[in-house]
Amino acid sequence: MSELQRTPGRAAPAATAAARLLLPALVVLAWAVVLVQPRAGPPLFSAEAWARVGGFVSRLAGMGIPGEAAFARGSSWASIAGQALTTLSLSVLAAGLAGSAALLTVHLAARPGAEGPPARLPRRALGACVRGAYVLARSIPELVWALLMVLVLRPSPLAAALALGIHNAGVLGRLLTDVVEDLDPRPARALAATGAGAAQAFLYGALPRMLPQVLTFVLYRWEVIIRTTVIVEAVTGTGMGSALRFALSGREFTTVTVVLTAYVALVLAVDLLSAILRRTIRG
Amino acid sequence: MPERAALVPVRPRTPGGPTRTALLVFGALALAALTVDGAPAGAGGGLRTLGRILGGMLTPDLSPRYLAVVLGDAAITASYALAAMSLAGTAGVAAAVVASGVLYDRRWIRTLSRIVLALVRSVHELVWALLFVYAAGLSPSAGVLAIAVPYTGVIGRVLGDRLRDVDPAPVAALAAAGASGTARLLYGIAPQVSADATGYLAYRLECALRSAAVLSFVGLGGLGARIELALRDLDYGRAWTPIYATILLVILVDRLGVRHRRRFAR
Amino acid sequence: MDPLVTLEGVTFGHRDAFRLGPIDLRVRAGERIGLIGSSGAGKSTLLHLISGAGAPPDGGTIRIGGRSVHGLHRAERARAVGIVHQRHDLVDQLRVRHNVQAGLLGRWRLWRATLALVGPFEAPAAREALERVGLGDRFDARTSELSGGERQRVAIARLLVQDPHLVLADEPVASLDPVRAASVLELLTELAGERGRALICSLHQPELAVRFFDRIVGLRDGRVDLDAPASSVSTADLDRLYGPHA
Numbered sequence: 097m098s099e100l101q102r103t104p105g106r107a108a109p110a111a112t113a114a115a116r117l118l119l120p121a122l123v124v125l126a127w128a129v130v131l132v133q134p135r136a137g138p139p140l141f142s143a144e145a146w147a148r149v150g151g152f153v154s155r156l157a158g159m160g161i162p163g164e165a166a167f168a169r170g171s172s173w174a175s176i177a178g179q180a181l182t183t184l185s186l187s188v189l190a191a192g193l194a195g196s197a198a199l200l201t202v203h204l205a206a207r208p209g210a211e212g213p214p215a216r217l218p219r220r221a222l223g224a225c226v227r228g229a230y231v232l233a234r235s236i237p238e239l240v241w242a243l244l245m246v247l248v249l250r251p252s253p254l255a256a257a258l259a260l261g262i263h264n265a266g267v268l269g270r271l272l273t274d275v276v277e278d279l280d281p282r283p284a285r286a287l288a289a290t291g292a293g294a295a296q297a298f299l300y301g302a303l304p305r306m307l308p309q310v311l312t313f314v315l316y317r318w319e320v321i322i323r324t325t326v327i328v329e330a331v332t333g334t335g336m337g338s339a340l341r342f343a344l345s346g347r348e349f350t351t352v353t354v355v356l357t358a359y360v361a362l363v364l365a366v367d368l369l370s371a372i373l374r375r376t377i378r379g
Numbered sequence: 380m381p382e383r384a385a386l387v388p389v390r391p392r393t394p395g396g397p398t399r400t401a402l403l404v405f406g407a408l409a410l411a412a413l414t415v416d417g418a419p420a421g422a423g424g425g426l427r428t429l430g431r432i433l434g435g436m437l438t439p440d441l442s443p444r445y446l447a448v449v450l451g452d453a454a455i456t457a458s459y460a461l462a463a464m465s466l467a468g469t470a471g472v473a474a475a476v477v478a479s480g481v482l483y484d485r486r487w488i489r490t491l492s493r494i495v496l497a498l499v500r501s502v503h504e505l506v507w508a509l510l511f512v513y514a515a516g517l518s519p520s521a522g523v524l525a526i527a528v529p530y531t532g533v534i535g536r537v538l539g540d541r542l543r544d545v546d547p548a549p550v551a552a553l554a555a556a557g558a559s560g561t562a563r564l565l566y567g568i569a570p571q572v573s574a575d576a577t578g579y580l581a582y583r584l585e586c587a588l589r590s591a592a593v594l595s596f597v598g599l600g601g602l603g604a605r606i607e608l609a610l611r612d613l614d615y616g617r618a619w620t621p622i623y624a625t626i627l628l629v630i631l632v633d634r635l636g637v638r639h640r641r642r643f644a645r
Numbered sequence: 646m647d648p649l650v651t652l653e654g655v656t657f658g659h660r661d662a663f664r665l666g667p668i669d670l671r672v673r674a675g676e677r678i679g680l681i682g683s684s685g686a687g688k689s690t691l692l693h694l695i696s697g698a699g700a701p702p703d704g705g706t707i708r709i710g711g712r713s714v715h716g717l718h719r720a721e722r723a724r725a726v727g728i729v730h731q732r733h734d735l736v737d738q739l740r741v742r743h744n745v746q747a748g749l750l751g752r753w754r755l756w757r758a759t760l761a762l763v764g765p766f767e768a769p770a771a772r773e774a775l776e777r778v779g780l781g782d783r784f785d786a787r788t789s790e791l792s793g794g795e796r797q798r799v800a801i802a803r804l805l806v807q808d809p810h811l812v813l814a815d816e817p818v819a820s821l822d823p824v825r826a827a828s829v830l831e832l833l834t835e836l837a838g839e840r841g842r843a844l845i846c847s848l849h850q851p852e853l854a855v856r857f858f859d860r861i862v863g864l865r866d867g868r869v870d871l872d873a874p875a876s877s878v879s880t881a882d883l884d885r886l887y888g889p890h891a
Contacts, residue, residue: 360502
């Protein structure tokens with residue numbers, strides 16, 4: 097009696113069967129497209145490629161290059177520490193800009209609840225604009241924003257901060273919109289009934305309840321931002337990112353090792369800090 | 380009455396958890412703002428360039444030949460993203476099962492896997508790509524791996540945490556009914572996380588799209604390369620077409636993910 | 646006839662904060678025992694020990710069918726004893742039929758378990774069991790949509806499918822209203838009494854115990870204070886059992 101038999105009657109409709117095949121088919125198609133792309137160099141899984149990787153790694157470790165390895169020199173570490181600090185403050189600034197921008201605009205973006213009075217047309221249009229701005233900001237990768245910023249401002253930390261800030265404002269705006277819409281609307285509505293304006297009702301009635309979650313999201317996002325800051329810096333010419341870029345293009349492999357080590361250390365430190373801060377929010 | 384409506388100073392209390400963190404955060408922010416050196420707008424190409432960029436935004440190059448080119452780029456970018464996620468999704472789920480210890484719980488295995496995942500995901504995919512390119516030359520598989528490796532780290536970490544936070548009571552009941560570890564995973568643990576997990580993987584696919592677009596800067600085909608080409612020629616009209624394509628692609632995946640998520644949560 | 650379940654000198658202590666035992670008990674096949682006692686008397690602990698799922702007793706032995714329950718392999722133990730709790734036994738995210746089928750996981754190989762989960766396959770035993778508990782039409786329903794009483798019936802259906810010799814129930818009706826509680830207990834005692842299964846069910850309402858079970862065992866401060874047929878339990882016995890503690 098413990099055998100299996102086919103479920104009677106209910107044959108899976110053709111549509112769901114087709115849908116179940118769609119994803120694997122798309123994956124196969126994707127791989128097909130990828131593998132026919134033009135290649136400049138040996139295929140990845142060939143002996144030659146592995147030999148090159150081996151050579152690269154050994155050069156990173158300082159073997160087979162003339163002169164002293166960069167990581168043996170104290171000065172390299174001192175200078176990378178300075179650049180790491182720049183990168184860190186850039187990431188904090190970007191996170192703060194993104195968080196503030198999102199927080200300031202989210203009460204416009206959130207759609208009013210189903211039970212309350214329907215919003216008037218100008219308010220709906222404004223909400224749609226803000227949400228559209230979020231989409232624009234977050235769909236354009238940080239690197240593209242950085243390229244645009246560099247064209248407008250000169251290559252500078254401000255350009256990097258703005259690029260990261262704008263992109264992440266879109267991400268946080270989207271996340272926070274969900275938070276606001278899921279919030280119980282009654283306290284804010286009660287405040288509105290006592291005469292508070294819409295902004296005040298949000299400030300007193302919604303923001304305090306959202307604050308822990310907002311901070312948690314910002315801290316989670318900071319972990320992503322610190323990783324991308326290095327990339328953006330390669331374009332805007334500051335901090336560790338540009339150090340990495342120059343070291344790679346100048347074939348200074350041991351410097352690359354120094355920068356990479358500092359990069360990983362910085363990212364892990366930020367992850368740790370973010371976890372600690374998130375725990376104090378709950379505590 | 381006016382006196383009753385006036386504000387009266389309250390005895391200050393030590394701020395609680397969220398407020399304290401907020402103060403810390405804003406303090407750090409102020410510090411950061413002071414140490415970062417900036418330049419006012421207009422010091423670069425300035426407002427004129429800004430104007431041109433905005434102009435390009437309103438008049439993207441929509442000629443059929445260029446559109447076809449951009450469409451091809453979009454297909455390439457989407458393929459890179461999907462291929463990378465096919466790797467990262469499977470490897471990430473496997474890593475999550477190992478790192479959470481739900482099947483085979485040994486302290487050193489869990490710690491080791493968590494360390495590996497943390498190291499691997501701390502490096503941005505573009506840095507991985509640069510390393511791969513410098514190490515092994517330019518190849519499409521390198522691009523896929525550059526995205527898949529750090530994504531495996533992230534997915535393994537997030538899903539691993541979800542697997543650990545599962546409600547243990549139904550799983551214990553299954554054990555009492557005689558289910559083995561793998562059966563408990565299938566019937567008791569996986570169903571509890573599957574809705575969340577699918578939503579998260581869909582979100583990761585959206586991120587992979589953006590990563591793939593950016594990755595094409597390194598020299599692999601795709602939307603990013605097209606954007607960079609246009610910006611190098613300062614042709615903003617041609618730059619915005621692939622940018623719009625990126626946006627549309629991201630929105631598409633976002634919408635599909637939302638619909639799929641709703642079907643699961645219902 | 647040899648008893649199905651024997652407990653001899655069983656003791657168990659939570660770091661001296663609470664001591665259970667020594668307990669001696671014999672249960673014959675087909676017996677239905679109502680386990681009563683005030684909160685903290687040790688009912689849950691005792692059932693948990695007998696189920697063999699957790700730590701073994703500090704002293705004494707628990708045997709089912711002559712074999713020590715803690716020495717059994719997981720699949721053997723599933724055939725020997727099954728347990729249903731007050732709640733949280735079912736996986737809400739699965740359909741009812743998967744939750745019932747889970748009773749067969751001790752017997753199924755992994756590929757069959759997977760097939761039953763993801764493919765359009767079902768176990769006839771599961772369908773039958775659901776019919777027996779009166780929920781045949783809920784075969785495909787989502788478990789999250791069921792009421793408390795219906796959930797307990799599904800848990801009982803899973804137990805039917807698992808088909809152990811000894812059925813344990815830890816306060817299965819504590820969170821149900823009196824009408825539902827009565828109907829679930831009726832179902833439990835009727836099904837458990839079939840095919841020579843034994844049943845030990847703990848309750849915190851002695852009236853229900855006396856009404857539905859043949860034999861009453863009362864715990865007080867971790868020891869057996871009462872062990873008598875239901876018909877001969879008096880109010881004096883209950884007062885002693887639930888009265889102020891030493």
